[in-house]
Amino acid sequence: MADDEAGPRLFSRRRRANYDGGRQHVHKVRVSPEEEGQLARLALRQQVTIPRLLVESALSLDARETPTERKQIIAELFRVHRYLAAVSNNVNQMAKATNATGELQEDLLQTLAAVRRTAERIDDLIDRLSL
Template sequence: MAEQSERRLFGRQRRANSETPRDAGRYVVKTNAEEDAQLRARAIVAGVTVPRFLVEAGMNANVETSTEQKQTIAELFALSRTLGTVANNVNQLARYANTEGRFPAEAESVVAEYRRLSARIDETIRKLAGA
């Protein structure tokens, strides 16, 4: 008898009953045949029903969706373009310094912007890598 209740506790497919009613939202998700097969297979491997699998996956804070990845990649491209602009400014400052024999005061702000952009690029790459 203890083995049966243990199996039921850890092998349960349904979610445990909730003290508060689950009437806040009901979602209809339409999939094609291939998506349905993949969802069912992943749910079977996880030992849960498809609805429970979807809820657990959706509530997991560590899951990054492809939409979030696309946004992060778009941000990386935007940062790359901005860094190109900063690099152009650095080239202009270097040309000025070589021609005039002195370094302009504006160079400090360009270096600060370069450092800020470099930090943002590093942070974005870490987001993409999942670290």
């Protein structure tokens, strides 16, 4: 996921969408330097502003993740799905070659291990989603 963070965000934007009529209420929050660092790291990880992080976090107390985190997990599931499709194509090609020659392809075990890792990655992402 880290290597994809530099690319475009598929499902979100950094700031919250504009609200018709604007937002009239303002809340000031004072934080210590340590708290500011923690908020900055969390906001950077989610690729949102600190105000958006605070609003989403507070308004989603019943959920296990903020809407931004949920969108990021869904985007990651799409990336994993594309990767799995590419790996399955390799498995099909190896199976065809194995059936034709009767010899086990040398990359087959590594490819099947990649399939297992991908399945575990999918399980982890699904576990992160609150149902």
